[in-house]
Amino acid sequence: MSEEETPTKVGSTRRTVLKAGATTTLAAGTPLPALLGEAPASAAAAATATSPVEVSLTVNGVARPCTVEPRVTLLDALRERLGLTGTKKGCDRGECGACTVLVDGRRIKSCLTLAVMQQGKEITTVEGLARGDRLHPVQAAFVREDGLQCGFCTPGQIMSAVALIGEGHTRSDDEIREWMSGNLCRCSCYPNIVAAVREAAKEMS
Amino acid sequence: MSAGVVGKAIARVDGRAKVTGAARYAADAEVRGVAHGVLVMSTVARGRIVALDTRAAQAAPGVVDVYTHLTMPRLTVPAPTTGYFKRFVPMQDENIQHAGQPVAIVVARTLEEAQQAAVLVIVRYESQTPQVVLADGLGDAYVPAPGSDGTNDYVRGDTGAGLAAAGVIVDATYTTPLQHHNPLEPSVTVAAWSGDRLTVHESTQGISNTQNALMQALGVPRENVRVITPFVGGGFGAKGPVWPHTLLTAAVARLAGTPVKLVLTRAHTYTSHGHRAETHQTLRIGAARDGRLTAIEHVVTQPVSRSDELVFNSSEPTRMLYACPHVRSTQRAVRLDLPTASFVRSPEAATSHALESTLDELSHALQLDPVELRLRNWSAVNQETGAPHGSNFLRECYERGAAEFGWARRDPRPGSMRDRDGLIGWGMATAAHTAGGRPGAGAAVTISVEGTALIRSGTQDLGTGTYTVMQQIGAQVLGLPLHAVRFDLGDTNFPPAFASAASATVPGVGSGVVRAATTARGRVVALAVADPRSPLYGVEPARISTADGYLHVTGQPSRRVSYRSVLRRHGQPIEVTSDPAPAALGYSTGAVFVEVHVDPAIGRIRVRRVVGVFDPGRVLNRQTARSQAIGGAIWAIGFTLMEHTLIDPHLGRVVTPNLSGYLVPVNADVPDIEVGFIDRPDPSSPALGARGFGETPMTGVTAAIGNAVHHAIGKRIRDLPITQDKVIAALS
Numbered sequence A: 001m002s003e004e005e006t007p008t009k010v011g012s013t014r015r016t017v018l019k020a021g022a023t024t025t026l027a028a029g030t031p032l033p034a035l036l037g038e039a040p041a042s043a044a045a046a047a048t049a050t051s052p053v054e055v056s057l058t059v060n061g062v063a064r065p066c067t068v069e070p071r072v073t074l075l076d077a078l079r080e081r082l083g084l085t086g087t088k089k090g091c092d093r094g095e096c097g098a099c100t101v102l103v104d105g106r107r108i109k110s111c112l113t114l115a116v117m118q119q120g121k122e123i124t125t126v127e128g129l130a131r132g133d134r135l136h137p138v139q140a141a142f143v144r145e146d147g148l149q150c151g152f153c154t155p156g157q158i159m160s161a162v163a164l165i166g167e168g169h170t171r172s173d174d175e176i177r178e179w180m181s182g183n184l185c186r187c188s189c190y191p192n193i194v195a196a197v198r199e200a201a202k203e204m205s
Numbered sequence B: 001m002s003a004g005v006v007g008k009a010i011a012r013v014d015g016r017a018k019v020t021g022a023a024r025y026a027a028d029a030e031v032r033g034v035a036h037g038v039l040v041m042s043t044v045a046r047g048r049i050v051a052l053d054t055r056a057a058q059a060a061p062g063v064v065d066v067y068t069h070l071t072m073p074r075l076t077v078p079a080p081t082t083g084y085f086k087r088f089v090p091m092q093d094e095n096i097q098h099a100g101q102p103v104a105i106v107v108a109r110t111l112e113e114a115q116q117a118a119v120l121v122i123v124r125y126e127s128q129t130p131q132v133v134l135a136d137g138l139g140d141a142y143v144p145a146p147g148s149d150g151t152n153d154y155v156r157g158d159t160g161a162g163l164a165a166a167g168v169i170v171d172a173t174y175t176t177p178l179q180h181h182n183p184l185e186p187s188v189t190v191a192a193w194s195g196d197r198l199t200v201h202e203s204t205q206g207i208s209n210t211q212n213a214l215m216q217a218l219g220v221p222r223e224n225v226r227v228i229t230p231f232v233g234g235g236f237g238a239k240g241p242v243w244p245h246t247l248l249t250a251a252v253a254r255l256a257g258t259p260v261k262l263v264l265t266r267a268h269t270y271t272s273h274g275h276r277a278e279t280h281q282t283l284r285i286g287a288a289r290d291g292r293l294t295a296i297e298h299v300v301t302q303p304v305s306r307s308d309e310l311v312f313n314s315s316e317p318t319r320m321l322y323a324c325p326h327v328r329s330t331q332r333a334v335r336l337d338l339p340t341a342s343f344v345r346s347p348e349a350a351t352s353h354a355l356e357s358t359l360d361e362l363s364h365a366l367q368l369d370p371v372e373l374r375l376r377n378w379s380a381v382n383q384e385t386g387a388p389h390g391s392n393f394l395r396e397c398y399e400r401g402a403a404e405f406g407w408a409r410r411d412p413r414p415g416s417m418r419d420r421d422g423l424i425g426w427g428m429a430t431a432a433h434t435a436g437g438r439p440g441a442g443a444a445v446t447i448s449v450e451g452t453a454l455i456r457s458g459t460q461d462l463g464t465g466t467y468t469v470m471q472q473i474g475a476q477v478l479g480l481p482l483h484a485v486r487f488d489l490g491d492t493n494f495p496p497a498f499a500s501a502a503s504a505t506v507p508g509v510g511s512g513v514v515r516a517a518t519t520a521r522g523r524v525v526a527l528a529v530a531d532p533r534s535p536l537y538g539v540e541p542a543r544i545s546t547a548d549g550y551l552h553v554t555g556q557p558s559r560r561v562s563y564r565s566v567l568r569r570h571g572q573p574i575e576v577t578s579d580p581a582p583a584a585l586g587y588s589t590g591a592v593f594v595e596v597h598v599d600p601a602i603g604r605i606r607v608r609r610v611v612g613v614f615d616p617g618r619v620l621n622r623q624t625a626r627s628q629a630i631g632g633a634i635w636a637i638g639f640t641l642m643e644h645t646l647i648d649p650h651l652g653r654v655v656t657p658n659l660s661g662y663l664v665p666v667n668a669d670v671p672d673i674e675v676g677f678i679d680r681p682d683p684s685s686p687a688l689g690a691r692g693f694g695e696t697p698m699t700g701v702t703a704a705i706g707n708a709v710h711h712a713i714g715k716r717i718r719d720l721p722i723t724q725d726k727v728i729a730a731l732s
C-alpha cells in the first residue's frame, strides 16, 4: 500500500469508499507488490490505515457502540464485532447478496459499505425481524414454502424480500424474479423463494 | 408404525433457525480469542519458490505470525481413504504444482490486519510454462489403473460386432467445461487447541473424514480431534473431500498458540477445493432400424493433476442404463498443471449429457420419437451386473412425464414450433444416477423417561433435509409423534457416518436410524409385555404395534399403554447404538422434459418449462425431495447454458474466480419447474423403501435442454455451455 492509497479520514465520500474497497480486494487476490516487483510498503504506512475509531451503530433498534478501523465493512462489523452472525458473507464483493441488510429501510449489501459510514442510520438484520417467538410473515413464508435448503443465502434473501415488498415489486411472479435476482441461491430454491415472497406480500397487504 | 409421518410434506425442522439467523455455521462459531488466518496463493502454476520475504508482513500491525514451508511443521499426507485426495500437502516444500496453491498463511488479530499483511508477503518463483489445455494434450491420454469406480476400460460383448450389425450408426463428439461448485458458504476452518486436544468447526460434508485426515496429518490420536458441523452452507461436493486449508489451519493454530479462523475468500475457493473436470467425449452408437441398441462406444477424456489420478465423471449411465449387448466405456486421463479435480453435484451429469444427447441424434437418424427410443431400450436389470434393480418404474416416469408435459403435441421437425418472438424447442432425456453403496452410518437412540427420543448420528445436513427426514424416520419406526423425536448431527462424538455425498445419506444414515430405532422399540415392547401392571402384559411382542406415542395390541387400539408410562415405570432411559453397515448401491431414475425459447436475433435461450417425474423409491418427505429436484434442474440450467471456469492457457490461472465472471443461474433465469414422483417403495431398501436421490434430478435435464435447443434451431451445439455466441454462429 502506498501512502496515497490509504484512507486518511473517516467519512463517507465515494473516494474513501473506493480506496478502502481496494484494500480488501487486493488482499483477497494475488500479492500485487510481489507481482509488480515493488518493494513492500512499510509497516508504518499500514498503521495509519488502521487507527481505530469509536462508532455507534443502531442495529435492530439498539445503539451498539463499537471500535472499528475505518476500513472495516459493515458486514464484518456486524459479524466479527457485534456478534450478529445471522448476516452472511458469500463473496465479500457485492456479487451474491448473502450480506443484504436494511439501512433506513433500503436493502444494501453490507460487504460494500463501511461501518463508519452507517452511524446514525437504522440498520436491520435478520435477527431483528421476528417479534419474540412470532416470525415475520416473510420468515414464516420461507419456512412454509421451503424457500431454503442450506439456509446460507436465506438471511439475505429474506432481507431483500422484506424490502422488495415495501418497494411494491410483487405485482407478478416475473417481477419478483427480476427484483430478487441480486440474491444468489446455489441450492437453487428460486421457485420456492418466489412463492414465499408472493404469499408473504399477500399476507402483508 | 405410525401412519403418515414418513411421506408427508413436512416443513424442515431447522427452518426456524435458518430464517432467524440463529443457525450457526462454521464461521459463526463463538470461539474465545480467535485470530484470523488468510492464505497467500502461488501466482505461478508450475515451478518452485526461490525466495520468500515475510518481514514486512510480520511487522504489520496485529500480525501474530506468518507461516511458510520454511516454518511449518512436517505434516503427513493423509491416506485417500480419509477423503484427502490430493497426493501432497502444500507448504511442505518449495514445489508449486498449480496456480493458487497456498504458499503462506498470515495469522493476525483481526481479519483486516491479516488481509493487509497477506499482501505484504513477497514470494519469488522460478517457473516453467504450464500445460493446462486439454485439447493440446489429447495425444497423451492414457487409461488410468482401476480406481474407486472400478475399471477405467469397461467392456461388455464385442462392440465391433454390434456396430457391424447396426442399421444406423451415430458418431458424435461432445465437450463439457471445467466447472466449480460455488456453494454460497466458502469453506471455513476454525481450529482451537486445548493442550493436545483439537476442536475444529468445519464447513464439511464429512466430519469423520475431516477427523481422520487431521489425525493422520498431525499425528494425534483420533479421540483428540473433535469436528463440529451443525450447519453447512451448501457443499455440492466442494466440502466432500478434505482439502489442504483444513490441515494447514489446524497446524498453524497449534504453532500460534491461539485459535485460528480461516474463511476462504471466494477467489481462493477456485483452487482450494477441487472442481468438475473438463471432459472430451466421443460416442459411437449403433442401433437396429427399430431403435434397439446394438452397440455403444463411449470414450471420456479428462484432465488429472500432476500429483494424482482421480477420475470422477464416470460413465455409469452408459454401462448400466439401457439394454445393449455390446458396450465399451473408457475413461482416459491427461496430466495437466491444474489443481486436483474432484466430484461436483451429480458427477454422472457430464457423461449422461453426452449419452442422452447422442441418443437424441440417433432418434433423428431413425425418425423415431425420443421417448419411444428410450422405451424400446428400457432395461429391467442393471446392465453392468445383470442383477435386477430393487424396483424400477422408469417406464412409468416416461409415460407420466410425457403426459404432464403434453409431449404428444410436439412437431418433431426442428424449427417447426414458433411463437411471435422466436423459436420453441421441446427436448427430453432420461435422468439416472447411482445412489448410496457407501460404508453407511451408525446412530444412537435414547428414549427418555418422558417417552421422547433423541437420535444422534455423526452425519451432516447440507440443506438436503437430513435433520428433517431422519426425525421422520425415527418417529415412524418408534411410533412416536414427530415432535417427540429430535435428531442431532454434526459432531464426531456421535456414532460415525459416511460423508454426505453420493446420494448416500438416505440409504446410509436412514438405515442406521432404522436399525437403532427398531432395536430401541423392541426393548420398550419387551418391557411393556413383561410388566404385570401393563395392559399389554403377556402379549406376544410380535403382536404389538406402536403409533402416536402408544404401544397397543395389533387390531385392538384401545388395549394400549403410552411410551411415557412404560419408560416411567422402567425408571431409566433406554439407549441403543447401531454400528455402520454398508448400504447397497441404488439406482434412481426419472424422465425429464424441457421447453426452451430461442431468440434467433440475439441467440438468447430461455428455459421456459421443466417437467420431471422421478422414481426414488419411497419419498420420505415430499417437500424436501421436491426442493432437491428443483435444485437439480436449476443446476442443469447452469451446467448447460452458462457455467464454465476459464483458465488462462499460458499462465494456468483461473481467470473467473468470482461470481460475476463465473455465472450461475439467478432467480430470473428460472421458470416454473414441475416435479412428480412415482413414490413406490423399493423393497430392497433398508431405509423404509427409500433410495438415495439427491443427484438424479440434475442428470437428464442438461441433455433435455440441449435437445430442446436442437429442436428449436435445427443445429446441434455439442460444446457446453450453449452460450449466445454459439447459437448465433450456428444460425448464421
Ligand code: FES
Residues within 6 Å of the ligand: A088, A089, A090, A091, A092, A093, A094, A095, A096, A097, A098, A099, A100, A109, A110, A111, A112
Ligand atoms: S457477501 Fe456481500 S454480496 Fe456477497
Ligand code: FES
Residues within 6 Å of the ligand: A147, A148, A149, A150, A151, A152, A153, A154, A184, A185, A186, A187, A188, A189, B184, B233, B234, B463
Ligand atoms: S439455501 Fe443454500 S444457497 Fe440458498
